[in-house]
Amino acid sequence: MTTATPRRRGLARFVPAVAAVLGLSLVLTACGGGDDEGGSGDGGGDLSVTFLPKNLGNPYFDASSTGGKAAVEEFGGTFKEVGPSESTPDSQVSYINTLTQQGVGAIAISANDPEAIGDALQEARDAGTKVVTFDSDTNPEYRDLFVSQADAQGIATKQVELIAKAIGDEGKIAILSASANATNQNEWIKLMEEDLAANHPNIELVETVYGDDDDQTSFDKTAALLQKHSDLKGIISPTTVGIAAAARYLSDSQYKGKVALTGLGTPDQMREYVKDGTVGSFALWSPEDLGYLTAFAAKALIDGDIKGDEGDTFEAGKLGEYTVGADNTVILGDPLEFNKDNIDDFNF
Amino acid sequence: MTSLIHPSDTSTQQRARTYRDHQRPLWQRVLFSRDVAVWAALVVVYLYASATVPFFDRPITITYLLLDVAPILLIALPMTLVIITGEIDLSVASTVALASVSFGVLYDKGAPIVLAAVAALLVGVVCGAFNGFLVTVVGLPSLAVTIGTLALYRGIAVGLLGTTAITDFPDGWTDWARGRIGESDIPSIMIPFAVLAIAFIILLHFTAFGRGVYAIGLSEGAARFSGIRVERTKLILFVLAGAVSALAGIYYTLRYGSARGDNANGMELQVIAAVLLGGVSIFGGRGALPGVIAGVLLIGAIGSALRLADQTADVINIVTGLLLVVSVVGSSVLGWISSKRRRRGAPEPQHDSTGSGTTGSGQTEPGNTLTDTDGPVGERERDDR
Numbered sequence: 001m002t003t004a005t006p007r008r009r010g011l012a013r014f015v016p017a018v019a020a021v022l023g024l025s026l027v028l029t030a031c032g033g034g035d036d037e038g039g040s041g042d043g044g045g046d047l048s049v050t051f052l053p054k055n056l057g058n059p060y061f062d063a064s065s066t067g068g069k070a071a072v073e074e075f076g077g078t079f080k081e082v083g084p085s086e087s088t089p090d091s092q093v094s095y096i097n098t099l100t101q102q103g104v105g106a107i108a109i110s111a112n113d114p115e116a117i118g119d120a121l122q123e124a125r126d127a128g129t130k131v132v133t134f135d136s137d138t139n140p141e142y143r144d145l146f147v148s149q150a151d152a153q154g155i156a157t158k159q160v161e162l163i164a165k166a167i168g169d170e171g172k173i174a175i176l177s178a179s180a181n182a183t184n185q186n187e188w189i190k191l192m193e194e195d196l197a198a199n200h201p202n203i204e205l206v207e208t209v210y211g212d213d214d215d216q217t218s219f220d221k222t223a224a225l226l227q228k229h230s231d232l233k234g235i236i237s238p239t240t241v242g243i244a245a246a247a248r249y250l251s252d253s254q255y256k257g258k259v260a261l262t263g264l265g266t267p268d269q270m271r272e273y274v275k276d277g278t279v280g281s282f283a284l285w286s287p288e289d290l291g292y293l294t295a296f297a298a299k300a301l302i303d304g305d306i307k308g309d310e311g312d313t314f315e316a317g318k319l320g321e322y323t324v325g326a327d328n329t330v331i332l333g334d335p336l337e338f339n340k341d342n343i344d345d346f347n348f
Numbered sequence: 349m350t351s352l353i354h355p356s357d358t359s360t361q362q363r364a365r366t367y368r369d370h371q372r373p374l375w376q377r378v379l380f381s382r383d384v385a386v387w388a389a390l391v392v393v394y395l396y397a398s399a400t401v402p403f404f405d406r407p408i409t410i411t412y413l414l415l416d417v418a419p420i421l422l423i424a425l426p427m428t429l430v431i432i433t434g435e436i437d438l439s440v441a442s443t444v445a446l447a448s449v450s451f452g453v454l455y456d457k458g459a460p461i462v463l464a465a466v467a468a469l470l471v472g473v474v475c476g477a478f479n480g481f482l483v484t485v486v487g488l489p490s491l492a493v494t495i496g497t498l499a500l501y502r503g504i505a506v507g508l509l510g511t512t513a514i515t516d517f518p519d520g521w522t523d524w525a526r527g528r529i530g531e532s533d534i535p536s537i538m539i540p541f542a543v544l545a546i547a548f549i550i551l552l553h554f555t556a557f558g559r560g561v562y563a564i565g566l567s568e569g570a571a572r573f574s575g576i577r578v579e580r581t582k583l584i585l586f587v588l589a590g591a592v593s594a595l596a597g598i599y600y601t602l603r604y605g606s607a608r609g610d611n612a613n614g615m616e617l618q619v620i621a622a623v624l625l626g627g628v629s630i631f632g633g634r635g636a637l638p639g640v641i642a643g644v645l646l647i648g649a650i651g652s653a654l655r656l657a658d659q660t661a662d663v664i665n666i667v668t669g670l671l672l673v674v675s676v677v678g679s680s681v682l683g684w685i686s687s688k689r690r691r692r693g694a695p696e697p698q699h700d701s702t703g704s705g706t707t708g709s710g711q712t713e714p715g716n717t718l719t720d721t722d723g724p725v726g727e728r729e730r731d732d733r
Contacts, residue, residue: 056660085661088613089513090604097412098655101403115515116604119526 047077052109055087063348067291089113096120106130106298118142130301134294144308149285156191166260170202171233178239218245237263247273267346281339382627383639397653407533417648419596426589434632435490441615442501447597452514452607476590480583506609514607525602565632
């Protein structure tokens with residue numbers, strides 16, 4: 001009775017082998033057609049630009065890739081987007097390696113870690129691929145160019161301008177920030193304080209509180225602010241988590257429409273509060289334009305029009321001409337203002 | 349499953365005791381093993397991808413592949429032994445992170461890098477020993493214990509460094525971690541891996557300790573009664589898992605030049621998936637290291653091929669997930685079917701000759717039908733795993 005078993009057990013043991021081959025061949029066949037067209041990337045100078053966001057399935061990066069794709073199609077290159085499912089420090093490395101092997105023209109990457117992906121990017125550049133970082137930079141030695149969403153001064157001035165408009169340029173305001181040691185936010189707050197002192201003498205900044213970029217903490221801090229300062233006229237929240245939590249608190253409270261709120265937010269988060277009148281206007285750079293500019297910067301690098309040095313200039317389609325600034329950085333420009341008139345035009 | 353060695357199902361008269369598997373000649377046992385199947389799958393996937401995926405056939409693919417899977421390869425070695433005893437260690441990736449952070453913080457505070465590395469290894473040993481203590485001395489299930497320490501070690505790692513990273517490691521060390529052996533395409537990390545792999549293969553497959561590991565997995569009670577020091581064995585294995593995870597953590601830190609609390613997030617599942625794909629039974633008692641090494645490489649090769657074919661991370665996850673499910677479910681379903689057939693066929697020996705006429709040694713022995721009253725039960729249960 002045991003005679004039949006060796007063969008059957010042999011069969012059972014080969015299940016993984018069969019499964020592996022079948023599964024892989026199915027997937028590869030399914031995508032086979034696309035490969036042949038796309039696999040052109042051996043020589044230098046080809047206009048294939050691959051976007052590698054922090055992670056896929058993130059509306060912000062979906063928007064930047066949309067802009068990048070539009071730009072690449074405009075100048076007749078090949079667009080591709082790849083990326084990890086989680087934004088862990090090392091998760092982009094294997095994708096960078098893959099792109100190095102494929103010899104793409106340029107990688108446009110938003111870095112999950114300024115150092116961890118550096119070595120892989122260096123290898124890509126050694127192989128002739130141009131590297132442009134956008135949104136989130138690596139250490140400068142690992143990339144040719146960084147496309148920054150906005151400069152700190154522009155962001156600070158815009159928010160002060162919006163709150164001044166909302167409260168009639170006088171009264172008490174407060175700031176609801178991210179964490180107490182958040183580099184970006186602290187820089188903006190410092191610039192806003194300077195701007196207020198110099199140009200808006202009737203506005204008094206009474207307190208800065210920190211919601212740690214946590215929804216519930218930000219919500220509670222908003223409540224505490226309003227109880228403590230009964231004559232508060234407005235709140236600036238220069239972080240997307242903070243402004244959404246503050247808007248949620250205000251929209252259900254007696255302060256709705258009485259206390260102004262502005263800051264940096266995304267249209268999808270804020271749409272509801274803009275429409276019900278809790279928030280008049282807020283600001284953010286356009287991730288689509290960021291992707292668009294990044295793609296054109298990549299093209300200029302591939303074509304050899306620029307090297308990424310300070311003072312280089314290049315054309316960026318509908319956005320016009322840009323000049324590379326200090327630290328090989330290109331700045332997108334002033335943030336966009338969103339209000340009830342234009343918010344439905346944006347989807348991120 | 350209650351015994352590693354079966355009372356004979358062939359012939360008690362002729363041979364007093366025998367492994368059922370040993371009824372077949374050696375070449376068959378080797379050729380039809382799960383290990384060989386996984387290696388075969390690896391070779392087929394590699395050849396197929398080389399033929400169909402652009403750029404896959406370049407030598408650099410192997411370099412990147414080995415660099416990517418190196419930490420998983422390292423941790424899979426002790427993990428195999430842990431799972432063969434019927435336990436599991438989910439805290440390995442968190443140990444990687446804690447060792448990485450300890451290494452980075454100590455170095456940053458001015459300790460010599462060798463001292464920092466040794467301290468990080470000690471941290472791994474302590475992590476493993478703590479797991480082992482809770483499992484063997486306190487007697488808690490390893491699944492619950494290591495889910496707890498998964499969160500605990502990760503929490504300490506993130507707490508120590510917050511969201512900052514330490515990136516300032518000496519170039520000599522990071523270059524080595526990213527480097528290759530001489531002019532070849534094989535990364536340098538494969539040297540320590542090869543040494544460890546040989547050590548673990550000897551430990552598991554050629555020592556009394558290793559036989560004890562299998563015995564514990566098959567039946568802890570029987571192992572205890574036959575004089576195996578179950579608790580000591582398990583404790584040693586958890587400590588080994590912690591130590592090797594810490595080694596992987598140091599390598600990880602140097603390779604990416606970055607010590608962060610969220611390093612190697614989720615790696616425990618990649619390790620366990622590879623170990624199971626390599627033919628180790630999650631119930632313990634079965635599996636071998638060569639198959640596990642092939643399992644790790646197979647998952648890595650599939651990921652690499654799919655990335656080169658411009659598939660997204662989701663597709664890669666789906667394919668490796670399906671592969672794992674199919675291989676685990678498939679082999680137990682086939683095992684179940686064959687045990688059904690065997691049970692049905694048991695009373696009449698001639699029925700079996702229709703299945704496969706030529707193999708096996710004890711084809712028509714009269715002792716067969718006489719002694720198999722308990723034999724098939726043991727067989728069936730072993731197969732069902």
